[in-house]
Amino acid sequence: GTHHALDALSQEGLSDEPVHHLDQTDAAGNNVVGRYWEAGGQAKMKKPQQRRRKKQTVTSAETDDDMNEGEDDDDVNGGGGGGGVVLGIERQREHPFIVTEPGEVARGKKNGLDYLFHLYEQCREFLVQVQTIAKDRGEKCPTKVTNQVFRYAKKSGASYINKPKMRHYVHCYALHCLDEEASNALRRAFKERGENVGSWRQACYKPLVNIACHHGWDIDAVFNAHPRLSIWYVPTKLRQLCHLERNNAVAAASALVGNGISCTGSSASGHFGV
Amino acid sequence: GTHHALDALSQEGLSDEPVHHLDQTDAAGNNVVGRYWEAGGQAKMKKPQQRRRKKQTVTSAETDDDMNEGEDDDDVNGGGGGGGVVLGIERQREHPFIVTEPGEVARGKKNGLDYLFHLYEQCREFLVQVQTIAKDRGEKCPTKVTNQVFRYAKKSGASYINKPKMRHYVHCYALHCLDEEASNALRRAFKERGENVGSWRQACYKPLVNIACHHGWDIDAVFNAHPRLSIWYVPTKLRQLCHLERNNAVAAASALVGNGISCTGSSASGHFGV
DNA sequence: AGAAGGACCAGTGGTCCGTA
DNA sequence: AGAAGGACCAGTGGTCCGTA
Numbered sequence: 001g002t003h004h005a006l007d008a009l010s011q012e013g014l015s016d017e018p019v020h021h022l023d024q025t026d027a028a029g030n031n032v033v034g035r036y037w038e039a040g041g042q043a044k045m046k047k048p049q050q051r052r053r054k055k056q057t058v059t060s061a062e063t064d065d066d067m068n069e070g071e072d073d074d075d076v077n078g079g080g081g082g083g084g085v086v087l088g089i090e091r092q093r094e095h096p097f098i099v100t101e102p103g104e105v106a107r108g109k110k111n112g113l114d115y116l117f118h119l120y121e122q123c124r125e126f127l128v129q130v131q132t133i134a135k136d137r138g139e140k141c142p143t144k145v146t147n148q149v150f151r152y153a154k155k156s157g158a159s160y161i162n163k164p165k166m167r168h169y170v171h172c173y174a175l176h177c178l179d180e181e182a183s184n185a186l187r188r189a190f191k192e193r194g195e196n197v198g199s200w201r202q203a204c205y206k207p208l209v210n211i212a213c214h215h216g217w218d219i220d221a222v223f224n225a226h227p228r229l230s231i232w233y234v235p236t237k238l239r240q241l242c243h244l245e246r247n248n249a250v251a252a253a254s255a256l257v258g259n260g261i262s263c264t265g266s267s268a269s270g271h272f273g274v
Numbered sequence: 275g276t277h278h279a280l281d282a283l284s285q286e287g288l289s290d291e292p293v294h295h296l297d298q299t300d301a302a303g304n305n306v307v308g309r310y311w312e313a314g315g316q317a318k319m320k321k322p323q324q325r326r327r328k329k330q331t332v333t334s335a336e337t338d339d340d341m342n343e344g345e346d347d348d349d350v351n352g353g354g355g356g357g358g359v360v361l362g363i364e365r366q367r368e369h370p371f372i373v374t375e376p377g378e379v380a381r382g383k384k385n386g387l388d389y390l391f392h393l394y395e396q397c398r399e400f401l402v403q404v405q406t407i408a409k410d411r412g413e414k415c416p417t418k419v420t421n422q423v424f425r426y427a428k429k430s431g432a433s434y435i436n437k438p439k440m441r442h443y444v445h446c447y448a449l450h451c452l453d454e455e456a457s458n459a460l461r462r463a464f465k466e467r468g469e470n471v472g473s474w475r476q477a478c479y480k481p482l483v484n485i486a487c488h489h490g491w492d493i494d495a496v497f498n499a500h501p502r503l504s505i506w507y508v509p510t511k512l513r514q515l516c517h518l519e520r521n522n523a524v525a526a527a528s529a530l531v532g533n534g535i536s537c538t539g540s541s542a543s544g545h546f547g548v
Numbered sequence: 549a550g551a552a553g554g555a556c557c558a559g560t561g562g563t564c565c566g567t568a
Numbered sequence: 569a570g571a572a573g574g575a576c577c578a579g580t581g582g583t584c585c586g587t588a
Contacts, residue, residue, distance in 0.1 A: 163563090
């Protein structure tokens with residue numbers, strides 16, 4: 001059987017065929033060939049992180065269709081029953097994100113925000129593949145990035161994609177899609193101030209609430225109107241913030257009869273613990 | 275507290291305010307006022323079926339908002355601790371459906387197909403109510419008849435609506451929506467032949483597969499294009515049948531190069547055990 | 549036998565919290 | 569401390585099968 005792609009380096013990226021290609025692995029399953037995240041088009045050898053794994057996912061009798069078969073992931077490498085190099089070693093976590101400007105490459109053991117947004121594009125490509133397969137088989141066709149898509153991404157070797165991470169930053173990606181200028185400005189401002197990723201992430205909510213205000217507070221409609229964003233579930237907290245702000249706007253409008261509603265979004269942004 | 279509507283008679287129907295009104299109940303919780311299913315506009319007193327219940331759902335402290343509170347259904351009638359009339363009696367099942375012509379009232383302990391289709395309209399109204407509440411609260415808004423909608427229907431007193439039943443006949447309702455003439459003709463033919471509901475139900479698949487053929491075999495698109503049908507999930511078996519027929523059509527087309535594909539739907543309708 | 553529906557089950561959306 | 573993600577959980581879609 002052919003060797004299955006275990007996963008791809010987190011630095012892999014913008015080059016041609018950005019997803020679903022199989023990386024070459026050595027006998028121990030280590031990723032020895034990778035495409036590195038590059039901002040300006042020049043490949044730099046950066047952090048080919050030693051990856052440790054709990055389990056080997058190299059299996060025999062691998063089919064070219066990995067949507068419906070059972071779990072092979074518990075198989076141990078057929079070659080060596082208990083090699084210390086293979087067993088008992090965990091897969092390393094992805095490097096944490098840092099706030100980077102558009103086009104900026106993260107230095108050290110970090111990942112930048114262009115890379116974060118690229119993960120969303122990769123998920124979209126995995127969804128398209130799942131949709132193609134589903135249509136071909138006459139099965140239910142997902143319209144969103146579902147558990148099935150995350151599972152497919154993992155089986156395709158993109159082990160660096162996972163649901164909690166993608167859900168965590170959806171609204172940041174939403175701002176990037178809906179108002180790239182505003183998103184870029186926010187990134188530059190927060191980088192300049194030396195803010196961490198968490199506070200940048202929090203700051204992404206407010207401009208989105210303003211956008212929702214300009215669309216009658218219908219954040220679902222805002223998401224659905226954008227082709228790359230419509231495949232993502234609206235995050236609960238963003239939905240709640242829009243609802244709170246709408247209520248504030250309604251209250252303000254009824255207190256000040258005849259006043260236009262402004263969409264300036266200055267009132268209750270901090271009430272919800274964003 | 276006000277008494278909660280326990281459920282409505284299955285014969286209740288086409289009159290004004292067809293759903294979500296509270297029926298009056300006597301001390302034992304029996305439905306004593308009902309609206310009866312009427313075909314021609316004249317109310318006939320028909321089968322005010324004695325209903326037996328396992329549990330009383332009459333509760334005190336009932337709110338006017340029954341979407342998120344806990345289950346009150348296990349409460350026993352506060353009045354009498356163990357009245358034999360109330361305890362230990364099951365709710366009677368709905369009368370089975372029989373094949374009726376359009377406009378025909380079912381006789382005896384039976385329900386007709388107009389009534390069946392009316393249940394789908396009621397579900398749509400319950401969905402609309404759930405959507406209104408969700409939007410008002412800024413929560414996720416269902417686009418389909420989900421478990422939440424069935425739960426809401428039950429809490430609103432429509433205990434005769436349940437998921438297995440509605441899912442079972444969805445494709446029959448689909449034919450009624452998409453080609454009422456064909457649906458009516460099928461009903462008349464199967465009634466004339468004295469067929470039971472099960473065989474009528476089976477026969478509803480084929481004309482739907484033909485409709486899908488005329489729309490590029492995209493049964494999801496067919497459902498979604500119809501406003502009353504789009505809120506229902508495409509049944510698995512209908513989806514599978516369309517897929518099989520499409521494959522047959524493709525095979526026939528490649529065997530007979532240059533031949534137009536006909537959508538006559540005569541080939542494999544019996545292969546799948548419909 | 550034909551049919552209604554309670555109740556179960558595998559896989560979902562959502563995110564917490566033990567981990568590094 | 570800030571952050572990544574395995575793993576859990578309540579409620580879902582789907583329908584079987586014990587019931588009448």
